[in-house]
Amino acid sequence: MLKKSGFTLVELLVVIAIIGVLIALLxxxxxxxxxxxxxxxxxxxxxxxxxxxxxxHDVHQVFPIGVVAMDTISGAGASWNTRLLPFLEQSAAYDQxxxxxxNWSGQxxxxxxxxxxxxxxxxxxxxxxxxPLPKTRTQTTNSxxxxxxxxxxxxxxVSDYAxxxxxxxxxxxxxxxAMPNKSxxxxxxTWNGTLVSLDMTNSKAIGFRDVTDGTTNTxxxxxxxxFAKGTVCPTADCDWxxxxxxxxxxxxxxxxxxxxxxxxxxxxxxxxxxGSGVGHNAPYRRHTVxxxxxxxxxxxxxxxGSVRFFAETMGIGVLTQYFDxxxxxxxxxx
Numbered sequence: 296m297l298k299k300s301g302f303t304l305v306e307l308l309v310v311i312a313i314i315g316v317l318i319a320l321l322x323x324x325x326x327x328x329x330x331x332x333x334x335x336x337x338x339x340x341x342x343x344x345x346x347x348x349x350x351x352h353d354v355h356q357v358f359p360i361g362v363v364a365m366d367t368i369s370g371a372g373a374s375w376n377t378r379l380l381p382f383l384e385q386s387a388a389y390d391q392x393x394x395x396x397x398n399w400s401g402q403x404x405x406x407x408x409x410x411x412x413x414x415x416x417x418x419x420x421x422x423x424x425x426x427p428l429p430k431t432r433t434q435t436t437n438s439x440x441x442x443x444x445x446x447x448x449x450x451x452x453v454s455d456y457a458x459x460x461x462x463x464x465x466x467x468x469x470x471x472x473a474m475p476n477k478s479x480x481x482x483x484x485t486w487n488g489t490l491v492s493l494d495m496t497n498s499k500a501i502g503f504r505d506v507t508d509g510t511t512n513t514x515x516x517x518x519x520x521x522f523a524k525g526t527v528c529p530t531a532d533c534d535w536x537x538x539x540x541x542x543x544x545x546x547x548x549x550x551x552x553x554x555x556x557x558x559x560x561x562x563x564x565x566x567x568x569x570g571s572g573v574g575h576n577a578p579y580r581r582h583t584v585x586x587x588x589x590x591x592x593x594x595x596x597x598x599x600g601s602v603r604f605f606a607e608t609m610g611i612g613v614l615t616q617y618f619d620x621x622x623x624x625x626x627x628x629x
Contacts, residue, residue: 326378332590333424337520339383340420343595344516346457347382348375349600361458361490362557367433367538371400372536374388374547374558375458375490376421388416395504400542400549400557401449413545414449421454421544421601425588426520428455428534434541445483451543453536455520458490459513462618479553485561487619489515489598494560496552503598507621510599514617516559517595521588524569537583556581562618567592 305348351359359379363372373394380389391412398405399413408411422430431450441447463483476486477496485498506513522532538544538558548557563580568584585605587593593607595617605614616624 302591316439330425330589334594335421337425337589338602339406339519339539340423341456341518341594341602342600343383343420345596345598345600345602346429347379347615348515350382351379352502355500357502358489360493360500361460361488362492362494362547362550362556364492364494365554366553371398371402371549371557372547373399373544374542374545376418376538376544377561379484380418381613383418383420385416385418390413399502399546401434401437401440402541404436404439407445407542408443409545410440410443410445410449412437413451413543414445416542416545417452421452421456423455423588424519426455427588428520428522428536429453432539432543435446451545453534454538454544454558455518455536456516457519457537457558457560457583457585459488459515459517459618460491460556461485461488462615463563463582465563478523478550481538481553481555482561483563484552484556484581487621489558489620490559491514492556494551501526502619505620506617507597508623509603512617512626513596513620514562515598517562518545518587518589518593519560519583520593521586521587523584523586525569531552535586537581537585560585561583563611563616565611565614566605566609606611608612 348358359375361375362530365371392409397408399407401410403532430452431448432453433448436449463485467563484492486492489501489506491497491501503510513556519536523535524532537560540548540557542557544558546557547557550556560583562585563582564584565585565586585593592604594602596602613626616622616626
């Protein structure tokens with residue numbers, strides 16, 4: 296008489312349990328591998344933006360202007376992201392835009408004559424793959440732009456990266472370049488970074504010649520790829536990227552010595568800061584925080600084109616020195 300072969304119920308349960316344990320052991324490793332790949336892709340985004348700035352400098356002999364002061368004819372100006380488009384393989388889009396009598400934020404009574412281009416334009420390199428933040432924001436179109444044929448609402452891309460407009464520090468770490476600093480309800484403006492404001496206080500763009508601390512010791516672009524958390528956010532998780540305001544990635548804000556700036560950061564707080572609400576910290580204000588969805592810190596591009604991971608444990612004094620292009624400090628990363 297032949298015996299029937301097969302698994303008993305106990306054996307089957309043991310096999311299932313073993314498979315479950317193996318999956319539990321492998322899943323964190325798979326997640327870590329995926330995050331490592333996303334972090335590498337984010338680093339490449341910052342690298343490409345840095346190279347685009349270098350190519351812009353080769354043509355214009357200066358870095359792109361971070362913020363342009365609003366005038367009485369057009370309103371808010373174009374961001375440094377917009378000025379980099381020809382160097383990010385977006386020449387076709389750049390050739391369709393105009394900088395004359397157009398308001399890049401789409402606010403107030405001035406029309407955004409570039410609504411058709413920027414409402415559709417999406418540049419993958421402006422968003423970190425690890426970021427849980429939305430890639431776009433929807434805003435109501437003003438009447439003067441609607442009169443040009445625009446729809447009632449437009450969707451603008453929001454970048455996960457902010458340019459270095461300078462450092463804020465109440466102590467002696469801040470350089471005397473282009474002082475005095477100007478304060479307003481939107482934060483404190485400084486001109487000691489790399490992608491600076493062009494306005495009444497600072498009348499010229501800067502270039503490599505002005506980075507006297509050395510290009511390896513000066514930040515060009517910082518990451519903002521995660522929600523604000525903790526007591527710094529008054530209600531729930533907040534999207535406080537410096538570009539999360541009218542015009543998104545393409546507007547520099549109203550500019551000026553004491554108005555709102557977009558897509559740049561005047562660094563005041565440590566990386567991933569979640570402390571109490573000291574000072575001003577909102578998407579269209581200057582004191583937005585370096586935040587990252589990568590565990591333990593954030594990625595920053597330096598002026599030499601290299602990309603580094605900065606630990607969130609770095610002291611604000613050292614971070615301030617990296618944001619100041621000419622304070623003469625000898626940086627020690629601790």
